[in-house]
Structure formats: C-alpha cells, structure tokens
Amino acid sequence: MSEKEGINMKKNKIIILSIILIIFLLNPKTINLIKDKVNSSEIKINKIKEISLEHGKNISFLKYKQGFLIYDGKSLNYINSKAERIFSLNIRIENYSIDTNESNIYILDKIKNEAYIVDKKGSLIKKISIKDKPIIIKALKGDNFLIQYSTNVEVEGVKIYDIEGNEIKNISIPKITINTVETDLNTGGFLISGIIIENESLYNNIFYYNKKGELLFSDNIENKIFIKTMFLNDKIILVDPKYIELRDEEFESLNKINLDENIKYITLIDDYIVIIDKLGRIIYIDEKGNKKIENHPIKNAKGIEKMEKESIIYSDGSIYFTKHKKTYDFSKDIVNVLNLDDKSLIVIFRGSIEFLNID
Known part of the structure; x- marks a missing residue:
C-alpha cells in the first residue's frame, strides 16, 4: 500500500466515524438521554405560601377543578393553586x-340520612332525605349520583339519583356484603363488588x-376479596392485597x-397501574x-x-423527584401530597399546608 493510499484510508475512517457520531448525536433518544442527564441536577422548589390547618381524623382532601377541597365535617373550603380561598360553606x-x-x-x-349537593360556586343547591341506611356517596358522570345502602334484612345495594333528588333506580342484592363501589x-x-x-x-x-343502572355483566370469583376496583381506559382492574x-370491557380475563x-398503595399514572408494596418498592404494571x-x-414511601414527565414519591418526611433524582426533606410529618398542575404541588402536614412551585 502506498503512502497516499494510507492517508486516504485514514481520511475515509475519520469521515465515517464523523458521520456515525453525527447520527448518534442527532438521534432523538440520545438527545433525550443528554437532556435527562443535564436536567437530573436542575430543579427549583419555591414555597409560595403556607397556611395553618387544624388537622383531625375527620378531614378529607380532594382534587377539584383547578384546586382542591378541604372538608372537616364543619366547613367545605375550595382553594386554588395560588392558596386563594374560592369559597367556604358551613355544613356540619x-x-x-x-x-x-x-x-x-x-x-x-350517614347519621341523619341526608345528602347535600353543592355546585362549583359553593352554593348548596339541594338537600335530600335518604330512606335506607346510607354508607357512601359516589358521583356519576354528569349530574347524577349514587348512594350505597344497607338494610336489616340481609339486603344491600345502591340507589341512583338525579340532581333533583329523584330516585332513578334501586339495585338491591340479597345476602351480600358490598366491599367496594367504583364509578367508571x-x-x-x-x-x-361484594x-x-x-x-x-x-x-x-x-x-x-x-x-342507567342496567346490569351488563356479572361474575363470581372464589377465594378472593377485592379491596379496590379501578378503571384504566377500557380495562377493569380488580385489586386483591x-x-x-x-379484565376487558366484556369482563373477560386478560391478565x-x-x-x-x-x-400498601395503588394508583393510576398515565397508562400504568402503580403500586407501592409493603417493602416500599415501586411496581409499574402496563395494560398487557x-x-x-x-x-x-x-424510605417508607x-x-x-x-x-409533567416525572413522578413524585413521598414518605412521612420527604418527597423524591424520580426524573431529577433529588430528595426534598421536611421537618414535619407529611399527611398527603396533591399535584394541581405541572408546576403546582400541595404538601399537607399535620397542622399546615405548603404550596410549592416546581420549576
């Protein structure tokens, strides 16, 4: 091989390697990987506001529209992500x-056998008397709702009501103990499930x-007690400890x-069933x-x-950002964490609530 041919061969190798490097760098997966590496160390957590809260066993927190509800058996409060109180309604x-x-x-x-309907402005629009012993109330799609009830004659069931309090359907099931009712x-x-x-x-x-309360399908499963039922797209999820x-929409078993x-904990994130087990491991299960x-x-998730594009895992005193791989510690015990949008995080403690902006 001549000296000239050797030089040309080296040039060709350099050109080929350069092309491969360019292709590699322009690959979307590579770009995302580089971004993830850069972003893994970049996160800004700003406390917008902290409000005091009298926390008791009888308190509930629910996401609602662009904010969240707090109800303690005395007053119903709707607060947005900026810590602004939108309305407050006294219902004891x-x-x-x-x-x-x-x-x-x-x-x-549950004691007085009454149901209250409150609209999005915080106005009490209806008060309804319930005949049977009520157990839980569930909102349906639209304005209708249902109430699970029990009786003294080995019959349990649910009743569907419209927004005016008119009974639409009574579904009674004999010799059953209902363990969960879930709306789709x-x-x-x-x-x-009973x-x-x-x-x-x-x-x-x-x-x-x-x-409409019309039975579409039913099944009985031996030696199982489902503690929760969920809906993931067109799939039905049955949860045993x-x-x-x-199961599919025809109730045929899939997996x-x-x-x-x-x-220990179960929720739905995107198209995944996400579980925290007793050992604190995070388990993702897809639709297949x-x-x-x-x-x-x-520890102790x-x-x-x-x-947005990451999950936030919380324990008694910390929150962990999975994408950024960062832990944020608190000096108080965390009761609950709610995300209201891609930038707003609500951390609920025993005695206060912190409103955080994540950037």
Missing part, C-alpha cells in the same frame, strides 16, 4: 362521605352496570398478576400485564403523584 356533619365530579360536590350525612368516568357506568358465602365457600361477586387481575408482598419494579432512595 359528624359522620360523612364525600365525592365530586366536574359539576358538583356530593356530601352524605369513561362510560358513566359503575361496578359493585362478598357472598355459599356452601362454606367465599366468593367475591362483581356486577357492572351502565349509567397480593393479586391484580385485568393475572401475583405480587410477592401486600399492596407486564411488570417492572423500581427502587428509589426514599407512602404515595405517588405525577407532575
């Missing part, structure tokens, strides 16, 4: 159940109804996932039943919230 209830939809707020007085905001329907004992065998019966089952440890386990440097 010793033992209550509360739920919301995009239209209204529904509060049930995609279709407007709802699912009832325990029945027959011939010394335990069955968890499942009933799915449309928004150490077992997850996914069964056994877990090594009991579920694929399972992925993640470990993060935060108790919940997860989603903000």
Whole structure:
C-alpha cells in the first residue's frame, strides 16, 4: 500500500466515524438521554405560601377543578393553586362521605340520612332525605349520583339519583356484603363488588352496570376479596392485597398478576397501574400485564403523584423527584401530597399546608 493510499484510508475512517457520531448525536433518544442527564441536577422548589390547618381524623382532601377541597365535617373550603380561598360553606356533619365530579360536590350525612349537593360556586343547591341506611356517596358522570345502602334484612345495594333528588333506580342484592363501589368516568357506568358465602365457600361477586343502572355483566370469583376496583381506559382492574387481575370491557380475563408482598398503595399514572408494596418498592404494571419494579432512595414511601414527565414519591418526611433524582426533606410529618398542575404541588402536614412551585 502506498503512502497516499494510507492517508486516504485514514481520511475515509475519520469521515465515517464523523458521520456515525453525527447520527448518534442527532438521534432523538440520545438527545433525550443528554437532556435527562443535564436536567437530573436542575430543579427549583419555591414555597409560595403556607397556611395553618387544624388537622383531625375527620378531614378529607380532594382534587377539584383547578384546586382542591378541604372538608372537616364543619366547613367545605375550595382553594386554588395560588392558596386563594374560592369559597367556604358551613355544613356540619359528624359522620360523612364525600365525592365530586366536574359539576358538583356530593356530601352524605350517614347519621341523619341526608345528602347535600353543592355546585362549583359553593352554593348548596339541594338537600335530600335518604330512606335506607346510607354508607357512601359516589358521583356519576354528569349530574347524577349514587348512594350505597344497607338494610336489616340481609339486603344491600345502591340507589341512583338525579340532581333533583329523584330516585332513578334501586339495585338491591340479597345476602351480600358490598366491599367496594367504583364509578367508571369513561362510560358513566359503575361496578359493585361484594362478598357472598355459599356452601362454606367465599366468593367475591362483581356486577357492572351502565349509567342507567342496567346490569351488563356479572361474575363470581372464589377465594378472593377485592379491596379496590379501578378503571384504566377500557380495562377493569380488580385489586386483591397480593393479586391484580385485568379484565376487558366484556369482563373477560386478560391478565393475572401475583405480587410477592401486600399492596400498601395503588394508583393510576398515565397508562400504568402503580403500586407501592409493603417493602416500599415501586411496581409499574402496563395494560398487557407486564411488570417492572423500581427502587428509589426514599424510605417508607407512602404515595405517588405525577407532575409533567416525572413522578413524585413521598414518605412521612420527604418527597423524591424520580426524573431529577433529588430528595426534598421536611421537618414535619407529611399527611398527603396533591399535584394541581405541572408546576403546582400541595404538601399537607399535620397542622399546615405548603404550596410549592416546581420549576
């Protein structure tokens, strides 16, 4: 090989390597990887405001529109992400159940057998008397709502009401102990899960109804007690303490996932079922039943919230940002964490609430 040919070969190698490097650097995955590395150390947390709060066992926090609701059995308060009180309404209830939809707020007085409907402006628009012993209230899609009830004759069920308090449908189920009622905001329907004992065998019966209260399908599953039911797109999720089952809209079984440890916390983030187990591990399960386990440097994780492109894991005294890989510690015990939008995070303590801006 001549000296000239050797020089040309070196030039060609340099050109080829340069082209490969350019392709690599222009690859979207590479760009995102570089961005993630850069962003992993960049996060700004600014406290907008802190308000005092008398925290008791009878207090509830619910996301609602562009803010959140606080109800303590005495007054209902709606606060936005800027810590501004939008309305306050006095409703004194010793033992209550509360739920919301995009239209209204529904509060049930379990002792006086009364239901209250509050609109988005904080006005009490309806007070309804309930005949049977009420247990919980659930908002349906639109203005309708349902109330789970029990009787003294081994019958439990739910009643559907319209916004005027008119009873639309009474669904009574004999010899059942209802353990959960969940509404499907995609279709407007709802699912009832209840325990029945027959011939010394335990069955968890499942009933799915449309928004009119018409039964679409039912099933009974032996030796399972579902502590929660959920809806992920067109999938139905049945949650046992150490077992997850996914079913389709016809209630055909799609996947069964056994877990090594009991579920401590479960939620839906994007298209995933997200679990914190007893060991504090984060488990992601997709719609096909694929399972992925993640470990993060935060002890005693108790919940997860989603903000923009990252998850926020919180424990008794810390919040951990999964994308930035940063931990933010507090000197007070965290009760709950709510994200209101991609920049606003609400951290609830025993005695106060902090409004944080995440940048």
